[in-house]
Amino acid sequence: MMRSIGFLVNPVAGMGGAVGLAGTDGKADEAIRRGAVPRAADRALQALSPLRGEEIRWYTSAAPMGRDVLASAGIERCTVLHHPATPTTAADTRAACRAFLEAGVDLILFCGGDGTARDVLDAVGREVPILGIPAGVKMYSAVFAVNPAAAADLIRRAGEIPCRESEVMDVDEEAYRSGRLTTHLYGYARVPFIPERIQGGKQVFEQQDEERAKDDIAAFISEVMLPEMLYIIGAGSTTARIMERLGLVPTLLGVDVVRNGEILVRNADERTLLALLDKHPRAKVILSPIGAQGFVLGRGNQQISPAVLRKTGLRNLIVVATPGKLAATPLLYVDSGDPDLDREVGDSLQVISGYRIAQRKRVIHPD
Template sequence: MAAGKGRIGFLVNPIAGMGGPVGLKGTDGLAEEAIAMGARPRAMERARACLDLLSKERDAILFFTASGSMGESCLEECGLDYKVVYSALPVTSSRDTIRTCQAFLDEGVDLILFCGGDGTARDVAGIAGSTPILAIPAGVKMHSGVFAASPQAAADLVIRFLNGELNLRDTEIVDVDEELYRAGILQTKLYALAKTPYLPVLVAERKRIYSSDQEDEFKDQIALFASEFMRDGSAYIIGAGTTTSRIADILGLEKTLLGVDVVKDGRLMITDASEQDLLELLDRETRVMIIISPIGAQGFILGRGNQQLSAEVIRRVGIDKLIIISTPHKLAEIPYLLVDTGDEDLDESLAGKRQVVTGYRIAQMKDTLAASRL
């Protein structure tokens, strides 16, 4: 190894994010069910998008990793210099993540770079100690503050960190109770504090939930307006969140708070839809719209917590058929809207000024950016 090489511990949770497109709202303990429902692995694809950029610095980095799909495969495909320090089991678990991270610490890595979601972040942070960690986003729900805005942003952060350009910050590692989450109850818990390389914009903030009487008033105004324009005979795909769920309340429907539902002519057509459900809907319906709301503090409207709205679904509906809704306070707290569908061309086409409904017949314009371009 050449003197001065950065030492990066790199691991992939191969099953991360698989539960999102099939509507499971997480993959912890449900990998086999997700596969049976038609889910496909996406974490390695996200990891490669980051490593492709890091390959430009291949002479300056030595990676330490686990065997096979937990890291070795991606590093080998990208032609990077690596050392396998842990032999993973054929079916991986959090135990493999923890043991891999311990091996990283034994090697004295400068940074642990991992690809996964909040569950993976919990496992990594639980053993990392003072070693900085950084996440390539690949999970269903990413509430913790260690996630880069995109795989490309993660690569940029790694390079800047190794060049000594970034400070570290303490950030919260949080996760939700997945069983409650699937039942429509969002209950987060603080598990650890971790150090992460930080640059505003490139690292996503921890998700925030806004609640106040004024917020509720604006949600009611937005919902009332939506209940009126939704009488046009179109099928409306309604994304997750408290703002969108208020629309269902106004219509007298029982929406899944953290899922994606479909409403037409005042009735619930599909509850807790998967990506496949939505594609089948698009085979039947010619007029379809999508209503979504940004994640508080983060600004993501696509690619976080609503992977059922895949790139294929969005393309078939049409990018001009997206209706974005947000209370004024939430919108003011985010500098711009972000999209990370996994399809960079689609993300670019979604970028630009987009209208956001913020009240009854009231809207604001907000810049929308492709997360990969940050």
């Protein structure tokens, strides 16, 4: 039996990440002013291209919310049910989803971030399964495939695999931009589920033992830091503790750059990082995976782009996490936006989890 899928793209999703805006909701114009380029269409194209020739009846919104991406993927036979405004808005996402629902689709496939997921849920609730192609900045909701290749695999097998009740999270972006992570459960959606193909929701770890572990990690990292070396330090409370150990004030949810014990740049964007690496080519990147989700790259740290990582070299990637976080995070993922770079990471990463203590964690590449 031929499946039917409603497909839409939020064309501005994720634009704020590389330019240090920590999100794009209400900030698309500012992201463009800072030099951001659209990335959602490219992410959607990675998911759709392997589906060319599949027995799927496609419904979509007109360009730039879907029809153009289907055409680029070589999928010409589709029905346009919605024509968005210029510029597109959240109302267009909801209207397109309602049109898909009326057409009786088996699945709604969307490309965006947490804000797009909330708009889709508002329109369809639990009446039809949904699946997200990750293209936002943070993506704490558990309705996204771990990367575009995983989305393609899930679509091929939709109807044959079970659906899971998965969390859609509401993230306060204004609070996030000011360094406070404020989330709450927005609702539940039905999502086709295969382990290692769908990301989990973020968990936050604040137990007393975790705080001691952060201190131990910070003590070790501060001892092994080299003079004249550039340190690009990503978001999170564990990496923030390293900054505090150095006597520096961190940008909790941004990327800071440190050299010789001093901050060179706070809340750096991709362009700034690339310029600094031209001047200081000896550099290391310190990151912590998102708790329970396991993403080291591609969630909340798009400033540390494939171009940045190729300049630093993957051998200079340092991953840190507390034992509690690692116990709840059985697998690690990388979704930098460059599948070749992701594969170069290899099948495992060493994670520093205490003072001179490390664990090796498996890295999954669902492509």
